[in-house]
Amino acid sequence: MVRRQRGRNIALGLVLASLALLFFAITMVKIGHMG
Amino acid sequence: MEQNTAILPQAGADRWQDWVLLLKPRVVSLVVFTGYIGLFMAPGHLHPVLAFTAILCIAVAAGAAGSLNMWYERDIDALMHRTRNRPIPAGRIDAGSALAFGVALSVASVVVMGLATNLCAATVLAISIAFYVLIYTIWLKRRTPQNIVIGGAAGAFPPLIGWAAVTGSVDMLPLLLFGIIFFWTPPHFWSLSLYACKDYGRAGVPMLPVVAGARETRRQIFGYTLVLGVVAVLPWLLGYSGRIYGISASVLSLGFVVFSWLVLNDRQDEAGVSLSGDKPARLNFRYSLAYLAAMFVALAADKLVG
DSSP states (O other): OHHHHHHHHHHHHHHHHHHHHHHHHHHHHHTTOOO | OOOOOOOOOOTTOOOHHHHHHHTOHHHHHHHHHHHHHHHHHSSSOOOHHHHHHHHHHHHHHHHHHHHHHHHHTHHHHTTSTTTTTSTTTTTSSOHHHHHHHHHHHHHHHHHHHHHHSOHHHHHHHHHHHHIIIIIIIIIITTTOTTHHHHHHHHHTOHHHHHHHHHHSSOOHHHHHHHHHHHHHHHHHHHHHHHHHOTTHHHHTOOOHHHHHHHHHHHHHHHHHHHHHHHHHHHHHHTTSSOHHHHHHHHHHHHHHHHHHHHHHTOOBOTTOOBSSTTHHHHHHHHHHHHHHHHHHHHHHHHHHHO
């Protein structure tokens, strides 16, 4: 059960980190610093 | 309509797979495909990061709408063999959590779409969610046997959204793509419903075969396929695409008409019940899936070559 919870937390953390990266990338594109 | 509140969730029994199931991943995959074609066909350029974000928003919005649909339909889902093992009726996810999940993802997808692309794309995305959840799921699905036609309109939005993400507007070609998916949905779904949705009657949902019978359903399948055949070649006739699409759409649509004609003329008894185990309907359903994919691929190939 603890292992399952830990797995879930890691998955959630990865999803949130990916979203943060995506937001960062969108911001960079919008302000003209990427491409 | 009274909702089923008798089924209580089992605490901690949900798995992450259940949350994915709540998003209706198979529907999402089709929506992503048609949304991408809309984006690909649009004139102009969208930065790859923003294009990826737009497709992600379309996928998340479709999943959110699916989640809200499952939340509202939990009472009838519990009554039908095909749907009774879904996360909410099976008691693995409670209804309130599914509702919150759907609302949160809906709002997030529209806001991010607006920030990443433009107001037009975000607005059409919001309209598509509202249409599917409010007009189709809550208002009309349980009231009219033409519910699938209305549901088809909800599923036809993605090319418009993909196009709007690039151009910031809506044009004739994405509207024609909307029309193709709109007229494709009834023959596609009703073919399935002839042999796979017999327990809709038990759930009180007025699906066409339940209300009007199999014979009338076969007639409507054929009628909608004929209209689809005309709409399918319009992008070519109106000069929005070239010969590759025109010839592909003509041949593919002719095939669809032939398969639907076989459905119409299936061996049946007095009540319209198939004597062939609904073999033509099964073939037609499978052909319809390949048809839509091939049509959109042909459109993209036409743009690439032409």
